[in-house]
Amino acid sequence: MSLLEFRNVSFENGGNAIIDNISLSIESGDYVSVIGPSGSGKSTLLKLCSHLISPTSGSIVYKEKNFIDYDPTKLRKSIAYCFQTPYLFGDTVIENIRFPFSIRNLRIDQKRINELFTMFYIPADYLNKDVKILSGGEKQRIALIRTLLFKPEILLLDEVTSALDSENTKNVEEAIVSLNREGTTVLWVTHNLEQSRKCANKLLTIEGGKIKSLEVLR
Numbered sequence: 001m002s003l004l005e006f007r008n009v010s011f012e013n014g015g016n017a018i019i020d021n022i023s024l025s026i027e028s029g030d031y032v033s034v035i036g037p038s039g040s041g042k043s044t045l046l047k048l049c050s051h052l053i054s055p056t057s058g059s060i061v062y063k064e065k066n067f068i069d070y071d072p073t074k075l076r077k078s079i080a081y082c083f084q085t086p087y088l089f090g091d092t093v094i095e096n097i098r099f100p101f102s103i104r105n106l107r108i109d110q111k112r113i114n115e116l117f118t119m120f121y122i123p124a125d126y127l128n129k130d131v132k133i134l135s136g137g138e139k140q141r142i143a144l145i146r147t148l149l150f151k152p153e154i155l156l157l158d159e160v161t162s163a164l165d166s167e168n169t170k171n172v173e174e175a176i177v178s179l180n181r182e183g184t185t186v187l188w189v190t191h192n193l194e195q196s197r198k199c200a201n202k203l204l205t206i207e208g209g210k211i212k213s214l215e216v217l218r
């Protein structure tokens, strides 16, 4: 049984097929690297996977049930999407970190927060920082921490290391590999070809909204 399945999925806008009749099966535990030229439809593919947009034709099936039969907010707790351009809301970092707890009606788990801050080299006092003064790389890591506070079943990453130096990039890669080993299924859009082959078990190449190739790496 596939965890996530695209069945003849297209996403059209103004008569243009941005995603053009894609059929694809993601298995539980997969780590899929997604590559392809700019504008080929990679981010659109992830938005479809996270139910932020819906196919104009075809269907997306998660655990043998059509996406449209799920409550979207529940779905987004299991399938987490970390955007290409990190988006932090409110005034301070803490508001972003509190959010995943508050939508679940849970108390803040300071231990988990500390664990992730340490893991991604963010000093503890950053909780009270103004989001406007953070660097691009800090925003990317805070957005990633916000996504990972609760381990998702499927993690969708869209070029999340583009503003990071090599040490931080390596660190994020290691964290994602360990999450994948613990059972999280990963789809990672990257421009970094070395990154795309290093840890993934499948390499998906998108071109012109179509699957150009799906290579099994290991």
Ligand SMILES: Nc1ncnc2c1ncn2[C@@H]1O[C@H](COP(=O)(O)OP(=O)(O)O)[C@@H](O)[C@H]1O
Pocket (backbone or CB within 6 Å): 013, 018, 036, 037, 038, 039, 040, 041, 042, 043, 044, 045
């Ligand atoms: N909501 C939208 N409405 C219209 N065009 C869009 C929309 N989203 C993306 N596009 C267009 O679809 C194509 C694919 O975009 P995108 O998925 O962002 O590509 P990639 O992430 O591979 O660079 C681009 O030509 C982009 O301009």
Ligand SMILES: [Mg+2]
Pocket (backbone or CB within 6 Å): 042, 043, 044, 084, 158
């Ligand atoms: Mg993109």
